[in-house]
Amino acid sequence: MFQFAMLLLVNAAGGRHVNCRDGPCAPGNDRCIGSSPTYTFHLADPTCDINDPNGPFYDPVHGVYHNFYQIHLALDRNGTGNGPDWGHWVSRDFKKWARMPVAIWNDQWYDNVAIFTGSTTIVDGKPVIMYPGKCQNDPWCGKDGFVYALAVPSNASDPLYTNWSKTGSAFGKNFTNPILSNTGDDPSTAWKTEHGEWRVIGNQACEPEGGNPIYGSMDFVQWYKVGCTSLQAGECPSLFPLPKLTPGSERYLETQGELPNYVHKAGAGPDRLQVGTWTDGRPGPEGLGTVGTWTQLPGSREVSLDIYAGYASKDFWDPVKERRILWLWGRIPSGIQAMPRELTYHAGLKQILYNPVEEIRDLRTHTISRLGSTALQPGQHVILQAAMASEVSLEFAIPSFDTNFSVTLLPSGGSFFLDVVQSANSTPSVKVGFNKNRQPLPLLPDEEKLTMSLFIDGAACEVFFQDGRLAGVVHINATESLEIEASSAAQMVQAVSYGMANIYTSPEEEWDRGLVSCPVQETWPGYSYQVEDENREAKDQPGTQTGQ
Numbered sequence: 001m002f003q004f005a006m007l008l009l010v011n012a013a014g015g016r017h018v019n020c021r022d023g024p025c026a027p028g029n030d031r032c033i034g035s036s037p038t039y040t041f042h043l044a045d046p047t048c049d050i051n052d053p054n055g056p057f058y059d060p061v062h063g064v065y066h067n068f069y070q071i072h073l074a075l076d077r078n079g080t081g082n083g084p085d086w087g088h089w090v091s092r093d094f095k096k097w098a099r100m101p102v103a104i105w106n107d108q109w110y111d112n113v114a115i116f117t118g119s120t121t122i123v124d125g126k127p128v129i130m131y132p133g134k135c136q137n138d139p140w141c142g143k144d145g146f147v148y149a150l151a152v153p154s155n156a157s158d159p160l161y162t163n164w165s166k167t168g169s170a171f172g173k174n175f176t177n178p179i180l181s182n183t184g185d186d187p188s189t190a191w192k193t194e195h196g197e198w199r200v201i202g203n204q205a206c207e208p209e210g211g212n213p214i215y216g217s218m219d220f221v222q223w224y225k226v227g228c229t230s231l232q233a234g235e236c237p238s239l240f241p242l243p244k245l246t247p248g249s250e251r252y253l254e255t256q257g258e259l260p261n262y263v264h265k266a267g268a269g270p271d272r273l274q275v276g277t278w279t280d281g282r283p284g285p286e287g288l289g290t291v292g293t294w295t296q297l298p299g300s301r302e303v304s305l306d307i308y309a310g311y312a313s314k315d316f317w318d319p320v321k322e323r324r325i326l327w328l329w330g331r332i333p334s335g336i337q338a339m340p341r342e343l344t345y346h347a348g349l350k351q352i353l354y355n356p357v358e359e360i361r362d363l364r365t366h367t368i369s370r371l372g373s374t375a376l377q378p379g380q381h382v383i384l385q386a387a388m389a390s391e392v393s394l395e396f397a398i399p400s401f402d403t404n405f406s407v408t409l410l411p412s413g414g415s416f417f418l419d420v421v422q423s424a425n426s427t428p429s430v431k432v433g434f435n436k437n438r439q440p441l442p443l444l445p446d447e448e449k450l451t452m453s454l455f456i457d458g459a460a461c462e463v464f465f466q467d468g469r470l471a472g473v474v475h476i477n478a479t480e481s482l483e484i485e486a487s488s489a490a491q492m493v494q495a496v497s498y499g500m501a502n503i504y505t506s507p508e509e510e511w512d513r514g515l516v517s518c519p520v521q522e523t524w525p526g527y528s529y530q531v532e533d534e535n536r537e538a539k540d541q542p543g544t545q546t547g548q
Helices: 249-256 358-363 507-513 534-540
Strands: 008-010 017-019 053-059 064-071 085-091 119-123 126-134 146-153 198-201 211-217 224-232 238-241 262-266 272-280 292-296 310-318 323-330 341-346 351-356 364-376 382-385 389-397 403-411 415-421 429-434 437-440 449-457 460-465 470-475 479-486 491-500
Touching: 053 119, 053 126, 053 310, 053 323, 119 198, 198 224, 224 262, 224 292, 238 310, 249 341, 272 351, 310 470, 351 358, 351 460, 358 364, 364 382, 364 479, 382 491, 403 449, 403 491, 415 449, 429 470, 479 491
Parallel strands: none
Antiparallel strands: 008 017, 053 064, 064 085, 119 126, 126 146, 198 211, 211 224, 238 262, 262 272, 272 292, 310 323, 323 341, 341 351, 364 491, 382 479, 389 449, 389 491, 403 415, 403 479, 415 429, 429 437, 449 460, 460 470
């Protein structure tokens, strides 16, 4: 069962400790109806459907990770806005996560229809969210109804950044929302060029060019359009420096030639990553500045971030462990956030790999079942015990002949496949997939085994083939064991399954761990929306404007 954090807040006006348990800011009281499936180590909302991850970042001042998500996807229009809004999670160690009150409500004229996917950029040591607001009946809204706006923490001393302000006073720089009009949605995380100019990629295909637009600013307050890129247009775009090399792939550098320096993510259809060379253009608005140039690395593989239900990814740089982390929306009933994945570049394959972050391994609680190296006979069925929340690692020796391996989830049904077809050049052709969907798996000439990792969590299962060369989120039913089978002569297989810990934290646990800064109280001492959740109050009172 979920142990969602009903986090403690401090009433800044009176200095009172406020326990949100049973209060208006508590999880479950966010004007949602129904309930969602139970998950153990995937982020989800207990009562609301969710989708895209938004603006993840690490706060170096307080040592806290933040991840936002779209919530209230289907609120009826009743004079106080539609949705989505931005939900909010926090973590101190990237293992345990606490659910916060809604961070950003669509409560202003420029975002009163909805708030969609945005990004967070650290500017002068402070987090600044840039988000797309959808509005209507105002010239600023433009033909597509989208504008860009900024939000900053209301209280820089609050270690959890509970409330977010839409005015510049908390930022130290005055800005007036919206900062850009007629933009489309999904602004990327900003980066700073060597000329000192901030730049952001937008998601609105330029006409007639067809590429993504780029916007610029020298102070992160006054923004302008620079021009249109040759980058493939798509939802939730991203452009970021090449991540570190995949361990073990350094030996291919001698034959690699010049390394790419950037990764571009496009999402016209499945999210895809390209590697290549990016050069920033000169600063200035359209007609003065230039957008820059992109050249995809010859011979590189453009990879899908998820071959099944994952979509709308959002990445960020983790300065603590110097890694690029990416989140995905798992498009299964009610929606989940797929496990965070670390990106690396494999020099031999010339492609990006993505694996669960190392903290996922720390969630293992115990070994459920282990299958040592076993010769699997044709037609033989081997059962491996698992659990509703479990990780399963499997390894298959690549045979010298054609064969098919299958791993079937029991009792729910549904099978993962690895189809091996030998070829004349000694590197076999392998296709992998779930049920009927098969995708080619890239292999290196000297590889001798195939690997598959399954992360089973209630109604969701994530699969990673060959250490992250392909991955996917699939919707499943209850699973307690797996059936392993091979179609040809005796094949060597080994496997192990682990139980997984719950990632959701309680107020008591967070107090012990030092994240929450006030003691737990068992009684409700009174509460003022105007202090703890100003944005919620504005939304619940039609016609009021707080400027937050």
